[in-house]
Amino acid sequence: MNSAIQYAKENQEKYVNELIEYLRIPSISTLESHKNDMLTCANFVADKLKTAGMTKVKLYKTKGNPLVYGEWMKAKGKPTILIYGHYDVQPVDPIELWDNNPFEPVIKDGKIFARGANDNKGQNFAHIKSVEAFFNTERELPVNVKFIIEGEEEVGSENLSTFLAKNHDLLACDAILISDTSLYAPNIPTLNYGLRGLTYMEVTLTGPNRDLHSGSFGGSVANPINELAKIIAQLQDKNGKVTIPNFYKNVKPITKKEKENFESLKFSDKKYAKELDVKELQGEKGYSTLERLWTRPTLDCNGIFGGFTEKGAKTVLPSKATAKISMRLVPGQDPKEIAKEFTKFVKSITPKSCKVEITELHGGKPVLIDLNNKYLEAASKATSKAFGKKTVYTREGGSIPIVLEFMENLQAPAILMGLGLDSDNIHSPNEHFHLNNFERGIYSSIYFLDLVKDLK
């Protein structure tokens, strides 16, 4: 194991050069025009898995982009670790805000700037290089390893979900290792054990059957924008609590231990508010910011539109207004149930003077990983060793829908070993990845594979 670490250290420059090649492929899954790039990228990953020493490397066709699979199963009696990642990336717009071509990686101040540098190429590549370091020094891995790298995470992982349901045996494992989250802070090794779920709705109110002159008609009929605003206002009370009946029914309070853990992270509201340039933070009363972000459900409008939205004034009383409203969910809440309750409640508070149309756009279940599991313990030791600091446990506000499906289908814990930083601009212009996190990610992976070898 030490020789693998040594090897990884000596080959860091070569690894970074290969990462640059990986980042040059514009594998934007949401744009049809990049269809060929997706295949190029899948083949690139497959080649790298082969070079690293994996066997049975194969592209599995799906209705969309191929899944890249590879395994090494010769560690008899040892645990099997499934490593997941994705080779697809987000679109690059607004392109004018990038300082470099997003697919011509640039290294500056120890960071590599490119679309996908953090999310997720840099993070999954660390694990491929960890395996390579083992094979190039010890000719074998301490445990069995399977890789599944998909090309559709940024568009909902639907085809992986279908594949997963049909290929339990192929993907069977003792733990799922995923690096697609963030460090709590620079240089702080971090394991994430909770992700919020999501219910995403769209509400359209229709008042009169056509846009009207607000002078000639104002005061006689309901205005769908005003009425939609009243509906939105009624979805939360003065204390920031969601008012939808049964919304909190199955939400359990966090344990004293978790509360203490959060407090130990010494989150600074002041710094956070300053960074976002707001005078004060806001959210559900009675909870700290970290509690609100990681353990409490929310309701946010993600978009709203209706009437005249150009510059200037138009005196229209519009026919329609639409809001996109999503709720982040926590363990105990079911996305489908919440969608139903939302629909029922919104219908009940819509005035008779308007028609309402409510659509569920998408959803995902929340995830909570049992803190008492030995793979997580090993991950804690591994990352602590790699970073030279005590590993912290965090939860996160966002969702990675496939994580829960892995856990439920494969009956194995997920280890969310994030290597990015929240300030790395993922999904935004100038996405980057700190090369020291790439390096420490490789070490974390090597230590982890070694530490879990006797857990079975």
Place this chain on the structure above:
Amino acid sequence: MNSAIQYAKENQEKYVNELIEYLRIPSISTLESHKNDMLTCANFVADKLKTAGMTKVKLYKTKGNPLVYGEWMKAKGKPTILIYGHYDVQPVDPIELWDNNPFEPVIKDGKIFARGANDNKGQNFAHIKSVEAFFNTERELPVNVKFIIEGEEEVGSENLSTFLAKNHDLLACDAILISDTSLYAPNIPTLNYGLRGLTYMEVTLTGPNRDLHSGSFGGSVANPINELAKIIAQLQDKNGKVTIPNFYKNVKPITKKEKENFESLKFSDKKYAKELDVKELQGEKGYSTLERLWTRPTLDCNGIFGGFTEKGAKTVLPSKATAKISMRLVPGQDPKEIAKEFTKFVKSITPKSCKVEITELHGGKPVLIDLNNKYLEAASKATSKAFGKKTVYTREGGSIPIVLEFMENLQAPAILMGLGLDSDNIHSPNEHFHLNNFERGIYSSIYFLDLVKDLK
């Protein structure tokens, strides 16, 4: 006079063809991109005034779009009638709801469909053609006539207002004739004696300094869409009353006589609701629909936007949200005062977690015309003759801000001789104008100019 009527009748087809040309010019005053079309349209109107027989036809430059002026002042000792109209039109969006290109007029079932057909090109063109009919038959007008046709009515008439303040002599008159309102019902000649005023505001809330991922940040900071919705919801109470302090302070109740007049008009809520396809009407409690429309102030959102407004789902917690909010005002309310009260109140209910920016986009004073004036009497006779029915007196919900300024500056009564119908879709897709109203408008104008000749 009879020969002028005869001439107008015979030339109806030619007049409609000229109106089509007028309607082809996309003179949208609120869009910078149509700047050249405004000038083209002003020149078109000037040409038509010259052809009609007017003298001293001239474009008066303003800071915005030019004013078109023309006069004929050879009826010594006779009254002077100032005819006002506007050549600018509203934007056309949502364009997809139009059955034809809004600037390629189509005639169907006796109606002409185009942006501006009713508001206001069709209506002001009727007066130009009335004058033309006189000159082409009697070589003179029975009274002195001045035309002032502006290009900024839809954006607040600010430059006409400035011009008016400086050009009392040029515009001096005994009565101001305006066709920019509606018939009470098809075939019912109508004179309007009251217009609501307007205060039009734009409110932009800013939460965090950039768009955030709603998963990673949701629950920690104020969402400007949710907060804007709460602000809008607080602007009206459960009874539909506006909650802004001092909003109703100077509003006087209507007289018993007016109330009786309204009741005599036998307005049908049921028919109105059916025509707009709403299950029930809605507005300030305690007032009939006509009272709400004509004599009570309102508050309507004319537009709202923020966050993700495309198809599908994007989990964004936006930085900004904007609403366009206008209030219709009635006699006693001052637009500037109301703008101040609105601003103060919205600021007072904006949470500390957001920044708010409030802009007054435009405003106009309400108008009430004294029913006891001889020009109005003459207009009643003229329209009654043209339509072959008894003329009714109404008020109206919309504003024509310049009307009051004309009255105050020129010390003359305004005659609001509406030719449109409320069902003509002004400011909406498929705006149209009934050609028989265009025709009867020309006759009304001819009769009126003749009937007022001895009023001085």
